[in-house]
Amino acid sequence: MFKTQIMTLLCLCMSWALTAEAQEVQYSSQPLDACLQSATTALEEQGCIGLASQVCQSANDLGGTTVGMVACGSKEAEFWDKKLNEIYGSLVKKAEASDREMKEIGATVPQILPALRDMQRAWITYRDRTCDYEYSQWGGGTGGGPAIVACQSRMTALQYIYLKHSWPFDN
Template structure:
């Protein structure tokens, strides 16, 4: 779900800085998995955001550099993107089943699946514009790469958490 031009722009602007060390960054999803497994509320889930990226930065010599922050943040962003795709897929199946059931009984209620798809498409645009704004504040400086990766990661995590807790029929 990452915006391709951001990744292309960032890759081109930091290609000079990538080294074998940065490519072999020590990263683990474990802090995120453990945190999410222990949490029971959306607020607790939010406390998990950034844990793996921070642990990665602390575990690597390049962790506090632009390259290290992007490498670690990018790995965490990939984690949240996978989680978001998983929960979205689950909600699509639930929405399809619900909409089918409502049609079968003749209910005249709004369909969930089109609303879910429209909301997610609008969210992607919102996320991308928000991260454009955050990136633009760096004026082309080296902080732009870490800023956009952090924005993409944070916003994707928040959308995952929202969707994870959004189905009203799960108790």
């Protein structure tokens, strides 16, 4: 009994140490920034997805491990989430201004802001269910963590790219 408890404690300590070390991975969004700046189309921007995570994994000793893949993937997911929140905020302002203008001139057109919010809420549910599905395919195995992080990063990046190109008056 005592031996089992010691082994459990040892495993937990090793897990915490690996997690702490993985959180300090060498990560840079520079490869993503450079790729996005050089991209001229949405399709080229899609080619940037996963780039920083791959560079991070190559640059770190734990990069090829489950812990390293999750740490690097999570950093890139944070990058895309920030970009998505920025573009969504920008579109909310544009939608508010457009809806206000249409109301002022008495136009009877559908409002953009409620449609944008409904779409984004539905997308969040879609992203979560899609990534749950991808995670479930790993049957609780160690690949599940990297799979769900990669899925959320990819889906968030694709939504950012979609929203970035969705306002018809900017193109």
